[in-house]
Amino acid sequence: MQVLVIGRGGREHAIVWALRKSPEITKLYCAPGNGGIAELAECVPIGELDFDKIAAFALERNIDLVFVAPDDPLSAGLVDYLEERGIKAYGPRANAAIIEGSKVFTKELMRKYNIPTAAYESFESFEPALAYLQQQRLPIVIKADGLAAGKGVIVARSWEEAEKALRDIMVDKVFGESGNAVVIEEFLQGQEMSLLAFVDGETVRPMVPSQDHKPVFDNDEGPNTGGMGTYSPVPHIPQAIVDEAIETIVKPAARAMVAEGRKFSGILYAGLMITAQGPKTIEFNARFGDPETQVLLPRLETPLLDIVLATMNGTLADLDIKWSEQAAVCVIAASGGYPGAYKKGLPIEGLGDVRDALVFHAGTAVAEDGRIVTNGGRVLGITGLGRDIREARERAYAEADKIRFEGKHYRTDIAMKALK
Known part of the structure; x- marks a missing residue:
């Protein structure tokens, strides 16, 4: 089958990397993609919000499945647009993606259905x-x-x-x-946790938990970013707390959306705070997180394509989804000045020297001379795998140090909460 992934970031690189494992996929495209994705899939110069061009490309190339990854096209209704034209698409329709697209809607939903939140x-x-x-x-x-x-x-x-x-x-x-x-x-105090799930209506299949690091500097200082690193599992949060979050937050949210006539199908992301009173909801997203995806998919043993197809044909509840016992730690290498103004087009060196980690490109491009250059605020996600958090963390940082570009900076304390 032929698959088109929509997006250009580290999340999409990880999705493409995971889909490449399925032999059923004979051709993989990404629109618009980035410098790293270009090594795994054919990148096509179509923006995420160019709905007419995406649909025309899918029809012209006989695309069997479009995986809509980012928040903007989901909220704007790309899945609806494609389905109306007979093109199969994975992700929530616009009336369900509102759970991310409007914080007011989501807070009122949680109030109505007694889902714990601030x-x-x-x-x-x-x-x-x-x-x-x-x-x-x-x-x-x-x-x-x-x-x-x-x-x-x-x-x-x-x-x-x-x-x-x-x-x-x-x-x-x-x-x-x-x-x-x-x-x-x-303001809620406690430990943050990202809990994502594969969802189809009232069927909820939770993923393993992870923890993101939003502030730009060590010790959670400085302005918030899209995420400076993440890790999975989260060993200092007991499984009983994770189970409580699933039963009191994630499953009720899926049921609430069905009750509201907004059946959710795709990836439901619950951003949680583990407070003294138990798990509470900070936010919901309607797609894979970035950079959570860069630690979750390397731990996923069941083929991602199998989960996507099961969701779309109504058999998600019956699928055996397996996860690796390995730990994963992702460190984001960012452009100088990020999350403020930053330069683009700076050459990236040392990528070929990385041997013991996965490198997911977030903000990169291929220059005219063929070199990979910076093209965003968060440039690369370096994911180390290991028997535990300590080993995965050591590998991620050792390999991150091999990569060089002007102004590169990253947090040095990713996953330290798990070790303390």
């Missing part, structure tokens, strides 16, 4: 939001309602920071229309 209020205008904000305790969390490339959530630790965040979102529109509404919610 206390909150939502607003559509600045003045009432500011008045409410001034009555709350610090720190406080301010979220733009819509998609914002992982940067629309601000944890404010001072009133000046809080008011600036609110003004940036609602008045200055730094996130565009995503800031037409905001959610202001209590």
Whole structure:
């Protein structure tokens, strides 16, 4: 069969890498792809939101399956668009992808169905939001309602920071229309955990847990990013807590979406905080996480294609999904200045020297001379595998040190919480 993956980041590189293991796939495409994906699949210069071009390409090449990976095209309805034209697509339709596309919708869903989350209020205008904000305790969390490339959530630790965040979102529109509404919610304390699941309606097949590192600097300092590294498993969070999260958050969310007439089919991502009162929901996403995918798929033993096809033909509940006992640690090598302004087009050296880790390209391109160059804020994800977190971590950092480009920086404490 012929498969087209939509996306250009590290998540999509990991998905392409996993799909390549299935001999049923005779041809693999990626639109638009990146420098690393080009080594595994044929990249086609079509943007993720060019729906008409994606559909035309799929029909022209007799594509059997389109795997829609990123949040933007899912929320914008690419799956619906393709299905209307007789093209099979994996991922939630737009009316289900709203669980990520609107934080206001999702908070109200959780309130209605008693899914544990932080206390909150939502607003559509600045003045009432500011008045409410001034009555709350610090720190406080301010979220733009819509998609914002992982940067629309601000944890404010001072009133000046809080008011600036609110003004940036609602008045200055730094996130565009995503800031037409905001959610202001209590700051939750505890351990974060990412719990993803393969979902088809009320069928929920949880993945192994992982933990992301959002702030750009060591010790969780600095502004939030799309993710600076992750690891799996999360040994310091007991299985009983993971099971509680599955039963009180993930499964109820899937059932709630069905009850609302918004059946979810695809990857449901629950971003959780393990508090003293138990697991609570920070957010839901409608797709694989980035960089969680870069540690989850290397641990997945069941072919990803088998899971996708089972989801689409209604047999997900019957599929035996197996996971490796190995640990995985992913370290993100970022461009100088990220998450602020950064240069592009800088040559990357040392990729050929990596022998003991997987390298997933996130923000790279192929230059005219054939060299791989930087093309984004998060450039590479280096994933080490090992018998435990310590061994996987050592391999990830040892191999990350072999890669060089101007301004490269990364956190040095990825997975240290698991070792403490």
